[in-house]
Amino acid sequence: MVESVTFSAIPDIPMIEPGDDLVDIVLSAVTRAEADIQTGDVFIIAQKVFSKAEGRYAVLEEVEPTAEAVTLGEATEKDPRLVQLILSESKEVLRHRPGVIIVAHRLGYVMANAGIDASNIGASNGREQVLLLPVDPDASAEAFRDAIKKATGQDVGVIMSDSVGRAWRSGTVGIALGAAGVPSMADLRGDLDLFGRPLQSSIVGFADEVAAAGSLLQGQGAEGAPVVLARGLKMPWEAAPASVLIRDIAEDLFR
Amino acid sequence: MVESVTFSAIPDIPMIEPGDDLVDIVLSAVTRAEADIQTGDVFIIAQKVFSKAEGRYAVLEEVEPTAEAVTLGEATEKDPRLVQLILSESKEVLRHRPGVIIVAHRLGYVMANAGIDASNIGASNGREQVLLLPVDPDASAEAFRDAIKKATGQDVGVIMSDSVGRAWRSGTVGIALGAAGVPSMADLRGDLDLFGRPLQSSIVGFADEVAAAGSLLQGQGAEGAPVVLARGLKMPWEAAPASVLIRDIAEDLFR
Numbered sequence: 001m002v003e004s005v006t007f008s009a010i011p012d013i014p015m016i017e018p019g020d021d022l023v024d025i026v027l028s029a030v031t032r033a034e035a036d037i038q039t040g041d042v043f044i045i046a047q048k049v050f051s052k053a054e055g056r057y058a059v060l061e062e063v064e065p066t067a068e069a070v071t072l073g074e075a076t077e078k079d080p081r082l083v084q085l086i087l088s089e090s091k092e093v094l095r096h097r098p099g100v101i102i103v104a105h106r107l108g109y110v111m112a113n114a115g116i117d118a119s120n121i122g123a124s125n126g127r128e129q130v131l132l133l134p135v136d137p138d139a140s141a142e143a144f145r146d147a148i149k150k151a152t153g154q155d156v157g158v159i160m161s162d163s164v165g166r167a168w169r170s171g172t173v174g175i176a177l178g179a180a181g182v183p184s185m186a187d188l189r190g191d192l193d194l195f196g197r198p199l200q201s202s203i204v205g206f207a208d209e210v211a212a213a214g215s216l217l218q219g220q221g222a223e224g225a226p227v228v229l230a231r232g233l234k235m236p237w238e239a240a241p242a243s244v245l246i247r248d249i250a251e252d253l254f255r
Numbered sequence: 256m257v258e259s260v261t262f263s264a265i266p267d268i269p270m271i272e273p274g275d276d277l278v279d280i281v282l283s284a285v286t287r288a289e290a291d292i293q294t295g296d297v298f299i300i301a302q303k304v305f306s307k308a309e310g311r312y313a314v315l316e317e318v319e320p321t322a323e324a325v326t327l328g329e330a331t332e333k334d335p336r337l338v339q340l341i342l343s344e345s346k347e348v349l350r351h352r353p354g355v356i357i358v359a360h361r362l363g364y365v366m367a368n369a370g371i372d373a374s375n376i377g378a379s380n381g382r383e384q385v386l387l388l389p390v391d392p393d394a395s396a397e398a399f400r401d402a403i404k405k406a407t408g409q410d411v412g413v414i415m416s417d418s419v420g421r422a423w424r425s426g427t428v429g430i431a432l433g434a435a436g437v438p439s440m441a442d443l444r445g446d447l448d449l450f451g452r453p454l455q456s457s458i459v460g461f462a463d464e465v466a467a468a469g470s471l472l473q474g475q476g477a478e479g480a481p482v483v484l485a486r487g488l489k490m491p492w493e494a495a496p497a498s499v500l501i502r503d504i505a506e507d508l509f510r
Binding site for chain 1: 257258259260261262263264265266288290350352355357364365418421422423424425426427428429430439440441458459460461463464465467468470471472480488499500501502507508509510
């Protein structure tokens with residue numbers, strides 16, 4: 001028998017507005033698509049959708065940049081008000097050059113621009129606004145999972161995904177900013193190889209791999225398919241939030 | 256209509272020996288599984304399988320470590336003969352500490368131990384051996400793709416995958432060491448967002464995301480499912496080898 005995992009884009013997810021009930025919107029879209037939800041399924045949902053529902057907008061003209069933001073804005077050729085928001089969302093600026101600011105986000109993610117996004121956002125009364133990451137992505141994923149359980153009785157996993165750049169390799173890939181009901185890491189230590197010897201490098205970034213797979217269907221442009229459902233994933237490891245995927249600074253050779 | 260991608264592990268891939276005809280072995284396994292191959296399918300195949308078929312073994316007791324390898328072996332608590340092989344496969348040692356050597360592989364990949372593997376290898380006449388990466392992963396993928404075309408008439412994509420560690424995040428993820436017949440990068444620049452504005456960060460590491468998805472089914476231990484078939488991927492971008500995913504040193508802020 002062939003073991004398979006299927007990733008399906010849930011069509012016709014409407015534009016999300018602050019205060020929207022994401023679970024209700026997703027369940028309606030699943031029903032319209034004549035799909036269903038089963039225990040063991042994993043939702044991969046774009047961060048942007050959570051951020052919009054949580055109203056994580058900032059209006060640029062309301063931001064007062066500090067001197068630090070002005071200086072960094074000049075060095076990176078970025079709007080100092082945006083730079084101020086990036087600094088406010090970060091613990092540390094790791095690298096910068098024109099066009100690029102790489103930070104350690106307040107939650108530990110290393111990423112460009114603290115994950116602040118200006119695509120697919122729209123204006124607020126004609127005023128330019130941007131979208132910050134959710135306050136607590138693991139908590140947002142957990143709340144979504146709990147609400148799905150309450151509404152359907154099904155025990156699903158939830159991954160909040162984002163597309164990020166990487167050291168050493170070009171192109172962005174999906175990673176898990178938040179997770180609930182899934183093993184964010186798959187610990188294969190103790191497993192034996194084909195010759196009965198312990199496996200060597202054997203901790204897998206499971207939720208990041210699922211997020212990357214979901215990203216293949218999410219698209220990033222006008223097609224907008226921010227919600228993907230994975231069916232068939234084997235997950236014989238303990239569930240853990242996505243925060244476990246953030247490497248300890250003491251163990252990080254590239255900070 | 257729901258858009259879907261399905262990743263299926265091809266069961267019962269036998270142990271691969273040097274000189275084996277990988278295409279013949281994979282096609283036989285596909286037939287045994289009562290699966291089929293269609294134009295547009297993408298094979299995700301573990302690097303180890305290619306390396307074994309290509310006989311990329313090194314016997315440790317035949318390696319003469321240089322003084323540099325002995326010194327680095329002491330600093331990292333690694334066998335100096337293994338360290339010698341790592342150095343021979345690399346352009347540069349980027350970081351090291353006990354148990355870890357991060358290098359720029361001769362082909363540009365930044366990875367631990369130059370991708371040399373001691374799991375699932377077995378001994379050679381009782382002598383410990385390790386497995387190096389293929390000489391040219393993109394060429395290996397291309398040859399596999401060509402042979403599938405010749406044998407079946409179907410136009411498939413091929414990704415040679417490996418699991419690697421990352422800066423900033425714990426756990427390994429699958430990446431594409433080699434690729435043929437697939438767009439290794441998906442360039443969304445020029446696409447517009449939901450509001451008609453150009454997308455910002457818009458070059459996706461497509462082949463890496465496919466490799467990560469395949470890794471979810473490959474496993475790493477005794478279960479050994481090194482060949483995964485993806486069906487349903489949309490790939491409206493020009494095919495390119497996986498080498499395009501290696502970031503130029505001049506653009507790399509974390510070397």
